[in-house]
Amino acid sequence: MTISRRDFGRMLIAAPAAGLFVHPLAGVARAAGRRPNSRWAGVQVGLNVPYSFGTRTAMNAEQILGRCVALGVSTVELRGQAIEISLGLPEDLVLGPAPSDYTAVYETGSGLPEAPGNVMAANAPTRTRLSEAQIATYRVAAARLRAWRATVAMDRAAAIRAAYERAGVQIGVIKFDGISEMAPEEYDYIFRLAKALGARTVSGEFSMRAAEQMAAPAERHGVWAGLHNHLAVTPAIWEAAFAKGRYIGANVDIGHYFAGNGESPLPFIARYPERITHLHVKDKTRDNRNVAFGTGDTPVKAILQAIRDNRWSHIQATIEYEIPLPEGADRDAELRRAIAYCRRCLLNEV
Numbered sequence: 001m002t003i004s005r006r007d008f009g010r011m012l013i014a015a016p017a018a019g020l021f022v023h024p025l026a027g028v029a030r031a032a033g034r035r036p037n038s039r040w041a042g043v044q045v046g047l048n049v050p051y052s053f054g055t056r057t058a059m060n061a062e063q064i065l066g067r068c069v070a071l072g073v074s075t076v077e078l079r080g081q082a083i084e085i086s087l088g089l090p091e092d093l094v095l096g097p098a099p100s101d102y103t104a105v106y107e108t109g110s111g112l113p114e115a116p117g118n119v120m121a122a123n124a125p126t127r128t129r130l131s132e133a134q135i136a137t138y139r140v141a142a143a144r145l146r147a148w149r150a151t152v153a154m155d156r157a158a159a160i161r162a163a164y165e166r167a168g169v170q171i172g173v174i175k176f177d178g179i180s181e182m183a184p185e186e187y188d189y190i191f192r193l194a195k196a197l198g199a200r201t202v203s204g205e206f207s208m209r210a211a212e213q214m215a216a217p218a219e220r221h222g223v224w225a226g227l228h229n230h231l232a233v234t235p236a237i238w239e240a241a242f243a244k245g246r247y248i249g250a251n252v253d254i255g256h257y258f259a260g261n262g263e264s265p266l267p268f269i270a271r272y273p274e275r276i277t278h279l280h281v282k283d284k285t286r287d288n289r290n291v292a293f294g295t296g297d298t299p300v301k302a303i304l305q306a307i308r309d310n311r312w313s314h315i316q317a318t319i320e321y322e323i324p325l326p327e328g329a330d331r332d333a334e335l336r337r338a339i340a341y342c343r344r345c346l347l348n349e350v
Contacts, residue, residue, distance in 0.1 A: 035168035036074040040346040041308045046075035052321035061086035077173035077318045093145045098178030099135045101205045157196035171197045172316045179204030191221035201226040201277040203251045215245025226251035226277030231260030249277040255284035258298045278316035290322045293341040301345040
C-alpha cells in the first residue's frame with residue numbers, strides 16, 4: 001500500500017486528535033495477523049531507518065512504516081528528515097549531514113587523550129570534506145530550516161506516533177544531523193518532538209559541544225541525548241561527555257568502537273549500562289570493513305547476550321546496516337538475514 005506525502009499530510013491536518021488518526025497500514029497489519037515483533041528474550045532489536053534502507057533523506061515516515069511492518073521490525077531509530085518531511089517540510093529544506101557531521105571534530109577536555117581533529121577524514125575514506133561553498137550553502141538552508149521548525153505543531157507529530165503504534169512499531173529513538181550546530185530553540189524543538197513521538201532518546205553525532213549544549217534541554221524534557229561514536233571515541237572521552245549532564249548517554253556503535261579501540265565495547269557497556277541509550281549493531285573486521293553478521297570480528301553475539309542476561313532491557317539493539325551491496329541486490333532480504341542473526345543469538349541458536 002503506497003500513500004503519497006501529500007495525501008499523508010492531508011490526513012494529518014484532517015485528524016482532529018492524535019488518537020483519532022489511524023494509519024491504513026495499521027489495519028493491514030492487524031488483518032494479516034502479523035503485527036511486527038522484534039523483541040526476543042527481553043531484548044528489543046530495532047533498525048536505523050531509512051539509513052539502513054540506503055538513504056538518509058529520500059523517504060518519509062509513512063513509507064518507512066510500511067517497510068518496517070513488512071520486515072517484522074517493531075522498534076526504530078527514525079531519522080529527523082523522514083519525520084519532518086511528513087510534517088510538511090519543503091523539499092529544498094531536506095538537508096543531509098551538517099558540516100560538523102562530515103568533519104567530526106571531537107574536542108576533548110583537560111587531561112584527556114588527544115583525538116585527531118578530522119577523525120572521519122582520517123579513518124573513514126568514504127566520508128568527504130565539504131568545500132567552503134558547500135558549507136556556506138548549508139548554513140543558509142539551515143537558517144531557513146530553523147525558522148520552519150518554529151512553526152511545527154506537536155499534535156501533528158503525535159499523529160505520526162499514533163500511526164506507528166497502531167501498526168505495532170515503536171519510535172524508540174529519533175536521530176538528527178547537525179546536533180553540534182543547533183540554536184538553543186532547536187534543541188528545545190528536537191526534545192519536544194521526541195516526546196511527542198514517544199521516543200526515549202534523541203541521537204546524533206558525537207562532539208563535546210553537543211554534550212554541553214544538549215545537557216540542560218535533555219534534563220528539562222526528561223529525554224536522553226544518545227551521542228553516536230566513531231573510531232576515535234575512547235572510554236575516557238565518553239566519561240568526559242557523561243560529566244556534562246545526567247541525561248547525556250552513549251549510542252554505542254559496537255562496530256566503530258571495536259575497530260577504533262581494538263577491543264570489545266562490552267566492558268565499557270557493563271561499566272555504564274545506565275548511560276547506554278542504544279547500540280548500533282553491525283559486524284566489522286579489525287581493519288574496519290563492514291561484513292555480514294556473524295562473519296566479522298566484532299563480538300555481536302556476546303554483546304546481545306550480555307544485554308539479555310543482565311536484563312538491560314532499556315538498551316535498544318539497533319541494527320545499522322552499512323554493508324556494501326551490489327547493484328540490483330535485494331536489500332530487504334539482506335536486512336532479514338541481519339535481523340534473523342540477532343534473533344538466533346538471543347535464542348541461543350548460533
